[in-house]
Amino acid sequence: MSGDQIGNLIYLSVLGAALLTWLLVRGRLNLNKMAQHMAAWVLIFFGTIAAIGLWEDVRSTVLPRQSVFGEEGRIELPRAEDGHYYITLEVNGTPTRFVVDTGASAVVLTARDAQRAGLATGDLVFLSSAMTANGSVRTAPVTLDSLALGPIVDRRMPAYVNGGEMETSLLGMTYLDRFARVEIANDRMILQR
Template identity: 55%
Template sequence: MTAFDQGHIAYLVLLGAALVYWFVRSNRASAGKVAQQAIAWGLIFLGVIAAIGLWDDIRQTVRPRLGAVAEAGRIKVPRANDGHYYLTLKVNGAPVEFMVDTGASQVVLAKADAQRAGIDTEDLAYVGRAYTANGVVRTAPVRLGAVEIGPVRHENLRAWVNGGEMDQSLLGMSWLQLWDRIEITGNALVLSREGR
């Protein structure tokens, strides 16, 4: 918890204490009714604090999935609230949500996404290593029969299945390099290729 967060908490506690003091002092004559109202206001106050604390989680849960606009040879991906770009591609016919990651050299599938795409993750040889922010993880090379988004299709694409825990599959540079042009403009990632 940062000093900024501690300051917010201290402010809220002082504000709450001042309100409780004023409320009790104003209504000394009817103590039972004051107690009921104090409990009600306390619950409202706690509910507001909980909603503020959980706002980012709530927003991520209820936010609409950002899609990509796919045209012949051009894809426009809006930036998500967290600042990243997400694409849902069909991998071997199954929808898989990826985060575009220019720091990843390859396409990396989380185990659950690989299984959804028909890959038997228990039968793979995890011979590779990937160095991540969370340490070294084992990876297994695979070939993806078809990777599609809208009218754009790539076949026999090399990828890796992550042997460790991974929440989100990654679209790395090996997929991005299949495009002729990559640009970020107007809060969107635009991928385009000429005459294909």
Template identity: 55%
Template sequence: MSTEQIMQLTYLVLLGAAIGGSAIVAGRNNLGKMAQQAAIWALIFVGVIGAYGLWGDISQNVSPRQSAMADGTITVPRGAGGHYFLNIDVNGTPVRFIVDTGASQVVLSERDARRAGIDPDSLTYSGMAATANGMVPTAPVMLDTMTLEGVTEGPVAAVVNGGEMDESLLGMTYLGLYDRIEIANNTLVLTR
């Protein structure tokens, strides 16, 4: 710990002791009730910390996810920010995509490309794409396989984005493999 961190910790301990001491002095006639209230607040604090730590697991089990029907239809609930997300295995590696019907191609971030076995440093960034962040270089690639809910397609043309990207985009080179794309009742439906 640095000296500054030690000083901050000392300040917080002294502040906590002052607040705790004043609470004890103020409630010295009702120490039992004060201890009960302190225990309740401690449990609330522990509960909030536990819920925060487990939120990822809880939200995965509570919120609806993509699913496949027996007739080959895939349903995807609307996700955070109003987007639709699909989890597709690219070359055997799970990749989370934002469905983007305005994108003409499947666009991988450099991070997702690397995870799928493509070395972004060895690619030739010969194309350009207009994005919300301006023009970015792109490198054409061919994905061996894309597997969604047990159905494998491939090879599929894609590009690797040379700019900053948080999520990969699922564009029309993949979405065009479906006969119908429909959005109704906050659900995206892909039909073969």
């Protein structure tokens, strides 16, 4: 259990004890009514705990997801809560999450994602560098066998592996330039071939 979870448990326990004390003091003359109120508060308490525990599952089914319209060559991405657009593509057949970055000139993989995609990260030669918000980082050029989302497949895709720490792989302009239209409207990014 993490420190935040312990703190939340203590807070909820103190709140529950305060409510129970209030019910006992207020309803000491009418035990039947007090039992009804206590049952209602117990249900509210456990309902709240269940809602908190299931929030991630509920959120993942309620929030919009990326949509692929293969026949039309169109991809639609919803804006995430942090304001960015994310897409999951298959890199050499391995699902990989990217943040769409129009400020990045190329596709840049984290070392972890490159390894998962079957690239020999131990053999990479970091010949180039890139300027990021955190300063200069070393990069190694690679060629991806495939970068796919459903029926939309790009083969022999040039990319880089980042030699520094990076949380999420970047989908930059070398990929976005393959689309005839890139549009942002109504909290959705639309990529059209």
